[in-house]
Amino acid sequence: MKLLVILSLLLPLHAQQLPKWTSLFNGKDLSGWVDVNTSPETWKVKEGLLVCTGKPIGVMRSEKQYENFVLHIEWRHMEAGGNSGVFVWSEGTTPANRPLPKGMEVQMLELEWPTINATKDGTPRDIRYVSGELFGANGLTATPDHPRGNRSSSVEMRCKGKGEWNTYDVVCVDGTVKLSINGKFVNSIRDSSVRKGYLCLEAEGAEIHFRKIKIMELPSGMVTPEQTAAVVK
Secondary structure (H helix, E strand, O other): OHHHHHHHHHOOOOOOOOOOEEEOOOOOOOOOEEEOOOOOOOEEEEOOEEEEOOOOOEEEEEOOOEOOEEEEEEEEEOOOOOEEEEEEEEOOOOOOOOOOOOEEEEEEEOOOHHHHOOOOOOOOOOHHHHOOOEEEEOOOOOEEOOEEOOEEOOOOOOOOOOOOOEEEEEEEEOOEEEEEEOOEEEEEEEOOOOOEEEEEEEEOOOOEEEEEEEEEEOOOOOOOHHHEOOOOO
């Protein structure tokens, strides 16, 4: 409700109505989504949940492109060290010999990932991997607000482990992405080289469940053709 009040203050006076939420998952089937490079067995609907087996590695994309919006998505990993994510402003296809598209990735890692994927000498990976890192993939560039190399890491670790639901609220406006994890904004990245494109859900080796996926489209900005992903026909 607070978000709607803020948006009402930001919208022009001539706007006819406030933006509204649109569901991206109906709990019954995969309407609105298109498989890019996985398989018919990768994505299933079970008991009202969107279940991803994680195999093969690849993505499923939205039917349409989005520019400025708020994305709400809830997810839970079912395996220790699970890996997945949601792409925003993404290409609708993948580069040759690469399973994942060009786009802005909002990382979804299970808490044991740094330990399970330790370095050769047994040292755990950086713990900041596991709480909603934001980064450009496969050629998308951006400026991290909380840098870990070219990635932006959350200032507070808020993700929950396997079997527990996490809530991401992702605000994407004019090349800036801000991420709220389980009720608190803790990460952001800006100056994205792509500012309009598809949403993609990622299969990356482990079972993950999604629910309550919805989007609130906001007024368009000054996006250029160069900042827009190619339309897939």
